[in-house]
Amino acid sequence: MDLSDTKKAIESIIFISDQPVTVDKLTLAFPDIDRSQIRKCLKELVSDWEELNRGFFLAEIAGGFQFRTDPKHSEDISNYNKKIKKFRLSRAALEVIAIIAYKQPVTRVEIESIRGVDSSGVINVLLERRVIEIKGRKEVIGKPFLYGTTTEFMEIFGLKSLNDLPTLKELDEISQNLEPSITPIAEE
DSSP, rough: OOOHHHHHHHHHHHHHHOBBBBBHHHHHOTTOOOOOHHHHHHHHHHHHHHHTTTSSSEEEEEEEEEEEEEEHHHHHHHHHHHTTTOOOOOOOHHHHHHHHHHHBBOOOOHHHHHHSSOOOOHHHHHHHTTEEEEEEOSTTTTTOOOEEEHHHHHHHHTTTSGGGSOOOOHHHHHHHHHHHTOOOOOOO
C-alpha cells in the first residue's frame, strides 16, 4: 500500500471511530507500515483538513485523533438535532473538575478542603457523566477513593493531554479579562 492509500485508510478509520484513534491502534491496523510513516500521514491529514476550512476538522485529542465539528456551529447542530444535549456544568462542577484536573489523583476530603463545602453530590454527577473516574484508593485510614480525569474529559475540553491545561498565570489573565456581568450557566 502506498503512502497516499495509507493516508486514505487512516482517514477512513478515524472517520468511523466513535473515540479518538491512537497511533498505537493504527500501528496494529497497519503492521507493515512504520510508526513514523503513520505519524507523517496523521500530520498531513491534520494539515489537509485545516486547509479545507470546512465545518469539521481533524484534531489531536485525548492522546489520539478524531474528527470534530467547528465549535462556532454548535448551536446550529443542536437546533438541527434536538437529541443532542449541550454539555453544561454548574459552577460547582467546574470548580470540582478543575481541582481534580490540576491535583489528581485527589480524594473527596482534599477537594472539600479546597472548596470549603460538601462536594459528594457534584462528584457523583461528574462520575455519572464519565468526566472523572475512580483511580484507586489512598493508603491512609479509611482508604478513600482517589479521583482523576478521564479520556472523555480531555475530549470534552479539547485537550491533547493534561499538559494542555492552562497554567495558573494563564488562568489569572483570563479571569482578569472577563467582564463581571457574565453569569455562570446553571446545571440542568
